[in-house]
Amino acid sequence: MANYNFSTLNDKDLEELALDLLNAQLKLDLQSFKVGIDGGVDLRHSTPKNDNSIVVQVKHYLKSGYSKLKSDLKNKELKKVKKLNPDRYIIVTSVELSKIQKDELKVIFSPFIKTSNDIIGNEDLNKYLRKFKDIQKIHFKLWFSSTEIISNIINNAIEGRTRSYLERIKSKIPIYVLTKNLDDANKILEREKILLITGLPGIGKTTLAEVLLYEKAKSDYKIYWINKIRDAEDVISQDETEKQIFYFDDFLGEVYYEILTGSQNESEIAGFVDRIKHTPNKYIILSTRTVILEQAKAKSEKIKRSRIETGKYEIKLNNYSNLEKAQILYNHIYFRNLKDELFDAIIHNQFYKIIIKHKSYTPRIIEFITDENRVNNFNKDEYLTFIKHNLDHPEEIWSYSFSKQIDYFDRCFLITLFTFQRGTNENILNQAFESRLEYEKNFNNKEVDSEQFNNSIKSLLNGFIMSSIIDLDKNIKICSLVNPSLSDFIIGYLKQNYEAKKTLIKSIKFIEQLDFFNPDKSQIKLEKELQEVIKDKIYRKTLESSDEYKQYRYDGLCIEVLIKYCKKVDVDNILLDILNKINLDHIWWFRHNLEYVFENIKNCPKSEKYISDNFNLIINLYIDKIEDIESAIKLPVFFTRFNYDFDSYADSEDGQVKIIDLISNLVVKSEEDLVSSYKDSILDIEEIDDIIYNDLNDRKQRLLNELLPNTIFDIPRHFEKDDWEKQIKINSDNEQESIKREKNSDKYYEQLEYNTKIENIKIDDLFHKS
Structure with a gap:
């Protein structure tokens, strides 16, 4: 007990x-x-x-x-x-x-x-x-206040990063306000084993997910907080009796822009979600911003077809009632040790009503304006001014803290960390920050303390950054910004501060740090002078890579960066030099970079001639590594682009064999994807052709029309009638089991007994000090 x-x-x-x-x-x-x-x-x-x-x-x-x-x-x-x-x-x-x-x-x-x-x-x-x-x-x-239960939950987080994460969110639990969202989310999770939480920034997606994780952990589920689907693939158990729940916060943040450029990472997400659906005692919670999901669905067929897009797996967080807003505000004040003078400021003249009824109210803003480390130095009048400004200008919630409450090197640290989108290993961050400090010392005549990295971490921890241990024995830590709103602020800061942007680019150490300047994201403009800086860093080989497979990927990254980021400057000679030495035996690792170059190379006559002169060698190796239909149907365009005739290639004996093998492999893979996406939802064998094989035939015909017109060949089905009959029986059983799980799901909100006071009286009661 x-x-x-x-x-x-x-x-x-x-x-x-x-x-x-x-x-x-x-x-x-x-x-x-x-x-x-x-x-x-x-x-x-x-x-x-x-x-x-x-x-x-x-x-x-x-x-x-x-x-x-x-x-x-x-x-x-x-x-x-x-x-x-x-x-x-x-x-x-x-x-x-x-x-x-x-x-x-x-x-x-x-x-x-x-x-x-x-x-x-x-x-x-x-x-x-x-x-x-x-x-x-x-x-x-x-039950969140039970030391035995919380200790058991922490111990069930067998992976170091997750244990550190749970220790950190433990302090956030008291602030949670129970709403109907919890019951609705629990119902979906139990029924479908998959939950997608969507909503605007700061609306409480992460908090809801965290409460659900703790609630599951109470039933002896092991929790895994993941940044990449590959992390989950490494630890998902084949033992169907082992209870596991995975949490992927801002899951499209990892792959969104790769989805936009045709990468395969969305396949990994869809595939893993499918494994969860078909393995007992396994659950997954994903969260994302609404706008990101909508854009990804519009761009990606795999996301559109996958269960993560389907509405029945989704809970959308919208607005809160005024009473819920008041409860969130009160909990933050009560549990975050706000000094009495500031609490009195909120109560005086019912100022709390201005807060909870403000159009910009979000839980994230409430968290920000009640952070004792940020506000306890204010007097009453300063605090009220601070609250009003941040409600009226929510896009600037970090402005005062960034400019007034931390020193110059701490700001440099945050901007450096910002360039690693989802956080990074502290060893990598240390190297990147040392590069920034070296720049400050050499070009801005700053005096640098040898302990600046550790000093900045201590100064910024919790208020601005999070640090999580992922391997206790090796003392490996991951460092990240405390939440996406700080990242949004830094984007705005760099947009308005050209010198800060230039200093950042001049001081970066790793090519991956350029990612937030990706023109495809349309977030931060790269002026011609800055493109010259990037070009020069690649030419002088002062950029490294933080990727664990950098020996295979680095050259591919460089050629794409030169074409994508440096459109206003002449990169022909540098690009040619890289193409001359690139190892085509590693083409699988940089095939998407190469595809980008094929499509977008302009005003680089020497490099274009090199590709043209070596086209047969490059294209044959490239075709062998194509894994998606969209890349395949671009082949005729690439041939034309470099003055080759695709039809002649496809008519040749070797070329025809390659293209037929390519189409066959892609159709087989498409069949696997379609079967994986839909197999557990089919309850009638008559649905199979309509849902799966008509779509598959359309894809096959599209490939044939683009690559081998007037060619007809059949590709056998790999999921036979007997397989489907077994699957339909499984689906019928699973549907009954889902209904049973849903009925047995815990309901907390519905069991609350509310008195009959009207909402405004309840709110006043909450803030009335005895």
């Missing part, structure tokens, strides 16, 4: 818990009141003879302990109790109380406290909870 310390409940939550437990234990109908009304009354029971027959005072005091509790009860509450003159007075507190301490309080409140049993401490609340198990269910956040 879990033992709760009640640390995840705010004072109002504890009062509601006390109300439910005392009514159950004492078989009364205790009433709750607006906080502070009739001084000293949190709950009461009335009789015809005495309106205040039983008075209950609920005191959290978990952080301040018994001494503070005793002092406040004696000096503040005793005179109120004497005025109320109850027949019976009960004290409820989350503080652990000894027999001696209970007796002390009984003496202070004699004759109103009849027995020490009416002084209810931590151990008594836990005893009642063991007796009334249904009340545990109603108070959802309660």
